[in-house]
Amino acid sequence: MARALNFNAGPAAIPLPALERARDELLDFNGSGMSIMEHSHRGKDYESVHREASALLRKLLSVPEDFHVLFLTGGASQQFAQIPMNFLRPGESADYVITGGWSEKAYEEAQRVGSARVACDTKRDGTFSRVPAQGEVAVDPAAAYVHVTSNNTLYGTQWHHELDPQGRPLISDMSSDFLWKPFDVTRYAMIYAGAQKNLGPSGVLIALVHKSMIERARADIPVIFRYATHAKNDSLYNTPPTFAIYMVRNVLAWLDSIGGLPVIEARNRQKAALLYGALDAHKGFYHCPVEEGSRSTMNVVWKLASEALEEQFVAEAKKHNMVGLKGHRSVGGLRASIYNAVDVETVKTLADFVGDFAKRNG
Numbered sequence: 001m002a003r004a005l006n007f008n009a010g011p012a013a014i015p016l017p018a019l020e021r022a023r024d025e026l027l028d029f030n031g032s033g034m035s036i037m038e039h040s041h042r043g044k045d046y047e048s049v050h051r052e053a054s055a056l057l058r059k060l061l062s063v064p065e066d067f068h069v070l071f072l073t074g075g076a077s078q079q080f081a082q083i084p085m086n087f088l089r090p091g092e093s094a095d096y097v098i099t100g101g102w103s104e105k106a107y108e109e110a111q112r113v114g115s116a117r118v119a120c121d122t123k124r125d126g127t128f129s130r131v132p133a134q135g136e137v138a139v140d141p142a143a144a145y146v147h148v149t150s151n152n153t154l155y156g157t158q159w160h161h162e163l164d165p166q167g168r169p170l171i172s173d174m175s176s177d178f179l180w181k182p183f184d185v186t187r188y189a190m191i192y193a194g195a196q197k198n199l200g201p202s203g204v205l206i207a208l209v210h211k212s213m214i215e216r217a218r219a220d221i222p223v224i225f226r227y228a229t230h231a232k233n234d235s236l237y238n239t240p241p242t243f244a245i246y247m248v249r250n251v252l253a254w255l256d257s258i259g260g261l262p263v264i265e266a267r268n269r270q271k272a273a274l275l276y277g278a279l280d281a282h283k284g285f286y287h288c289p290v291e292e293g294s295r296s297t298m299n300v301v302w303k304l305a306s307e308a309l310e311e312q313f314v315a316e317a318k319k320h321n322m323v324g325l326k327g328h329r330s331v332g333g334l335r336a337s338i339y340n341a342v343d344v345e346t347v348k349t350l351a352d353f354v355g356d357f358a359k360r361n362g
């Protein structure tokens, strides 16, 4: 069997050892005679997986005790609504830093729930090609929170400095770059990330929420939408997506086994350097629309002179077993998502192909 060289943006590649472990444990989890999917979410076997996933996350990121680790459903899209439902009280307003399509969606949902304000918007000529400098973000001194998107999956931009929220609680959608490198969790009031980019399969979202946020959150919303409900019940208030959480456990165990976040950061930087290097070596042929200081280490986007040439690139890459290279339908162009699970060798193959294709068609 030849595994595809998978550059999908999400759902995306999953580390092979995590998949192999799932295969080996599928029919008989831990000698129980059944798969983890068939276990009660209240039983010992599943409970050990649930706890391990959460403990691994705390270990990898040094998450302090005053943060809750939550497993939620509905994806980042549900968080766009759930965050203002919990943290926007009547009369309050929240600030949104708009750097791409996902932050626009988050802002729009907040407006449906309460009052939201744009603290900065880097859209120009209908597109986003950078993240803002600190001086461009004017934070409302009374903002209930400031919301940012750490990596803009569609546009291939990423923050390489952390925003100073000027004393207001900082909430970050890290769906497409969570755990790509170590970072200081304590700078944030809340972090959230859907699993299907950097953490495993779709179906579960991980949220780290500071206890003080949960204590101050609104209690006049339905029980199921309150973070307090999920915090109090260890994300077992209702049936969690047990198999997705099991897969996240496998991915986190793999990450831990290779040396954790410093090791994956070095690999990720090496991968990004390889691919951007190959594209920059043929600057007239490939066009990277992102400002250099905002280039994403996770989603690399570029364009060719015509759509026909882009289609040819995708078709030829496919013959070499490379898939998932078409840009997002709203943006066009090409995109390679090189998340944690995509290894250096795979990116090297793509970088070589990038050089070769330019030589043949340039």
Ligand SMILES: *Cc1c(COP(=O)(O)O)cnc(C)c1O
Pocket: 010, 074, 075, 076, 077, 078, 102, 149, 151, 152, 153, 173, 174, 175, 176, 194, 197
């Ligand atoms: C993929 C993505 C989302 C949407 O995730 P869903 O699970 O589809 O809701 C939101 N924000 C970012 C940054 C993303 O990459």
